[in-house]
Amino acid sequence: MPKFFLYARKSIDDEDRQVLSIDAQINELRQFALKEKLEVVSEFTEAMSAKSPGRPIFGSMLKQMECGKATGILAWHPDRLARNSVDGGKIIYLTDIGIITDLHFPTYRFDNTAQGKFMLSIAFGQSKYYIDNLSENVKRGLREKVRRGEWPAWAPTGYLNDYKNKTIVVDPDKAPIIKKLFELYAGGAFSLEELLQYAHQLGFIGKKGKPVRKSELALILRNPFYYGIMRYQGELHQGSHPPLISKKLFDQVQAVLEQKARPKQRKPEKFAFLGLMRCGECGASITAELQKGHVYYRCTKKISPCEQKFLREEALLGQINSAISRVYIDDEAKEIILRRFEESASQAGKASSLQTRLAKEEITKLDEKIEKVIDLYISKEISQAEFQKMKAKLVNQKKDLEERLGE
Structure with a gap:
């Protein structure tokens, strides 16, 4: 009496949405085995898609069959065994060389004949066509949704998925925090680490329900989604969702990110009144320097010898204010x-x-x-x-x- 392996599979993907659960398949197959008087020596269950080869439990089952532990397979339908040409071809090849002598399905009749194997190959081909067509339809639907400006995936942090209207809406709790983080970083005073600490103080939570990480914060600051542009599969699209920030603010943040990524260089000192005055005695230009926390202005003495000495910025400012106070504008x-x-x-x-x-x-x-x-x-x-x-x-x-x- 031939021995059978019972195999039940259900994918977590959309391809098997209408298929019986694994437990339901097992119950149906056990009853079918009793009715047909089939000897089941082992049961194999797998929660994995069959659209690509490489299922470990399915592969283990076939290896055991090659070792002679069973000669038949009991499954709900041929598409439970294969939805790709590699696994389907493997099943047919094993029937050709006698490793598999029988296949039983409650929903499909198989005869181990030339015509039966031909019909089985058609069933496997139909299963592959179904999954290929489903994949193409899903991709086409996603592309069309993106063209309409609708985000086709999980909403980024700061937004929520509106399942009723099949769109996304602003998260009233996180959106103000994200806008604040963009504004703070655009000022250039915060490092990414300091901004992260500030976000933690505000109780900013990431996608996984945990405090946002540095890498996640960096991705948020670089995501054009927040100014109304969607990046999908490397391509930019105009979004229909409400933006949280302006593109101007986003560009400012990108400039700061780029600047902070460069090696730091010492900036030259900037003096408020440099280039606005000349020496009153010799007419030479005025220079300035920082000494012990104070700014001093002096004549460069490049035209002729000059008796003028250093002048602190505070004293110079007093002279400027005095000169401005003498200016009068009539009616x-x-x-x-x-x-x-x-x-x-x-x-x-x-x-x-x-x-x-x-x-x-x-x-x-x-x-x-x-x-x-x-x-x-x-x-x-x-x-x-x-x-x-x-x-x-x-x-x-x-x-x-x-x-x-x-x-």
């Missing part, structure tokens, strides 16, 4: 100045209206350029890397203009 001059301000404001308003119209026209042109770049990629005139680079540049230019219009 006639005030009227002229105010009139000029009004004229300037009127001209600025006209210029602003013109700039708005030009910006809208430029946005329309950028949309057309994005479509042309997509056409070039579809017609294979540019590589994927070139396409991603060109599109990212155009999308960011469009975002800059849109923010400028909103100011």
Whole structure:
């Protein structure tokens, strides 16, 4: 009497959403074995997708069959055994050489004949076609969702998945913290480690329900999602979600990140009044230096010998204030100045209206350029890397203009 191995499998992926659970399969197969009077010597269960070869339990079962411990397999359907050409071919090959003499399925009839093996290969092919088609449909659906500006995955930190409306919304608890972190880091006063400590003080929690880590914080600061642009599979798309920050703030943060990544160089001292004055005695330029915490100004004496000595910045500031206090603007001059301000404001308003119209026209042109770049990629005139680079540049230019219009 032939001996059988019982094999039950269910994937955690969407491919097996409608398939019986492993426990249900085992119960059905046990009843089927009793009804058909099949001797089951061992049971194998596996929670893993069969769309790719390499299932350890399935491989172990076949090795035991090659050792002669059983000659038949009992499974719910051929697609439980294989959804890829490698595993399907292995099953058929083992039936060809007599290692497997029988296959039993409650939902499918198999005869160990040339026609039976041919029909089994078709069943395996249908299983592979189903999973390939499902994968392509899922990918197509995700791509279409991204084109509409909808994020197709778990919401980034600072947002929440709205399962009812199949979109994402702002997280009222984390979003203000993320905005604050961007603003603080853009100022340049915080290092990444100091910003992390501040985030912990605010009780900022990451995706896994634990305090945010340094690497996670760095990814947040580099993610364009927070200013309304989605990066999906290396390509940038305009998002429909509400941004937490402006692109201007995001660019400032990127500049700080880049600056802090460079080796630190000692910055030259900056003096407030350097280049604004000349020596009153000889007409030479004035230089400055820092000594014991105080700034001193002195004549360079490059024109002729000069008797002037060092002057502390506080004393120089007193002289400047005294000179400014002697300046007087009469009523006639005030009227002229105010009139000029009004004229300037009127001209600025006209210029602003013109700039708005030009910006809208430029946005329309950028949309057309994005479509042309997509056409070039579809017609294979540019590589994927070139396409991603060109599109990212155009999308960011469009975002800059849109923010400028909103100011």
